[in-house]
Amino acid sequence: MTENAWLIVGLGNPGPTYAGHRHNVGQMVLDLLAERMGGKFRQHPRGRAEVVEGRLGGVPGVRVVAAKPRSYMNESGGPVASLASFYKLSPDRLVVVHDELDIPYATLRLKLGGGDNGHNGLRSIRRSLSTGDYYRVRCGVGRPPGRQDPADFVLSPFSSSERKELPLFVDRAADACEALLVDGLEYAQNAYHG
Numbered sequence: 001m002t003e004n005a006w007l008i009v010g011l012g013n014p015g016p017t018y019a020g021h022r023h024n025v026g027q028m029v030l031d032l033l034a035e036r037m038g039g040k041f042r043q044h045p046r047g048r049a050e051v052v053e054g055r056l057g058g059v060p061g062v063r064v065v066a067a068k069p070r071s072y073m074n075e076s077g078g079p080v081a082s083l084a085s086f087y088k089l090s091p092d093r094l095v096v097v098h099d100e101l102d103i104p105y106a107t108l109r110l111k112l113g114g115g116d117n118g119h120n121g122l123r124s125i126r127r128s129l130s131t132g133d134y135y136r137v138r139c140g141v142g143r144p145p146g147r148q149d150p151a152d153f154v155l156s157p158f159s160s161s162e163r164k165e166l167p168l169f170v171d172r173a174a175d176a177c178e179a180l181l182v183d184g185l186e187y188a189q190n191a192y193h194g
Contacts, residue, residue, distance in 0.1 A: 004062070004063060005062075005063040005064065005065060005087060005089060005093065006062060006063070006064050006065070006089070006093050006094075006095060006181055007064075007065045007067060007080075007083055007084055007087060007089050007093060007094050007095070008030065008033065008064055008065070008066050008067065008094075008095045008096075008097065008177060008181075009026075009030075009067045009068070009069065009076070009080055009083075009094065009095070009096050009097065010026035010027040010028070010029055010030030010031075010033075010066075010067070010068050010097045010098075011023075011024075011026040011027070011069070011073060011076055011096060011097065011098040011099070011121040011122075012024030012025075012026055012027035012028075012068065012069075012073065013072050013073050013155075014069075014070045014071070014072070018155070020157045020158065021154065021155055021156060021157055021158075022099050022141040022153065022154045022155075022156065022157075022158060023073060023099050023154040023155055024099075025097075025098075025099045025139045025141065025169075025170070025173075026096070026097040026098045026099060026137075026139065027068050028166075028170045029097045029137070029139065029170055029173045029174050029177065030066050030067070030068050030097065032170055032171065032174040033052075033056065033064075033066050033174050033177060033178075034052040034066050036056060036174065036178075037052055037054035037055065037056060037064065037066065038054060039052035039053070039054050039066075040052065041066075041068060043070075044067070044083065044086075046082050046083075046086050048069060048070045048071050048078065048079045048082070049067045049068060049069045049070055049079040049080075049082075049083055050067065050068045050070060051065055051066065051067045051068075051083070052065075052066045053065050053066075054066075056177075056178050056181060056182075057178045057181055057182035058182070062181045062182060064181070065083065065087055065089075067079070067080075067083055073120055073121040073124075074120035074121065074123075074124055075124055076121040076124045076125055077123075077124035077125040077126070077127050077128030077129065078124070078128055080094070080096075080125050080128060080129070081125075081128035081129055084129070091129055091131050091133050091134040092133065092134065092135075094129075094134035094135065095134070095135040095136070095137060095177060095180060095181070096121075096122070096125060096134060096135070096136050096137070097136075097137040097139065097173065097177065098119060098121055098122065098136065098137075098138065098139065099119075099139055099140075099141045099154060100117070100119075100138040100139060100140050100141065101117075101118075101141060101142070101143055101144075101150055101153075101154065102117065102140075102143070103138055103139075103140030103141075103142070104140050104142050105140055105141055105142040105162060105165075105169075106140060106162075106165050106168075106169040106172075107140035107194075108137065108138065108139060108140065108172060108173055108176050108192045108193065109138040109140070109193060110135065110136065110137050110138070110176060110180060110185060110188050110189050110192065110193070111135070111136050111138070111185075111189075112133065112134070112135050112136075112185055113132050113133045113134070114132060114136070115132065116132070118150075122136075135180060135185065137173060137176055137177055137180065139169070139173050141153075141154065172192065175192070176188055176191070176192040179191055179192065
């Protein structure tokens, strides 16, 4: 990979049991990005992750490694750090796509750096990279209803009404990732926050 490549990571838990859960929205976005790149995920020889290498953002496009860690969410840091090292990419060339409880459902927020906000995947990445200074595409899943435990909420499937909107939400999040890579953070924030 060249120096101007990006690593985009979609957080989630592995296996079909978790595939439709709120916690896996990051991996849903990565599936769409891989489709746009015209590739299929394959096991990476290092890093406990599946990857697709290609271009996004039109012609000639931006070089991208799209990755889905094959570890559980709270162990995402090891695979992310291993991939960043393998491709020789610094944290400022990393985009992490993840679920966010404190943002209303189907709302996007993009940022560089910041805290972990209790997100175990982000905490693991910070620990493994020794920094939180990477880009985040935060996909709002909303707060749990009533007194439901937040951990149970993110590890449950989207509701039937949420599933109706989910394809559009995932599509917008993938668009936001491309805009971030091609046009920069400020442009992507202006276009996709709201």
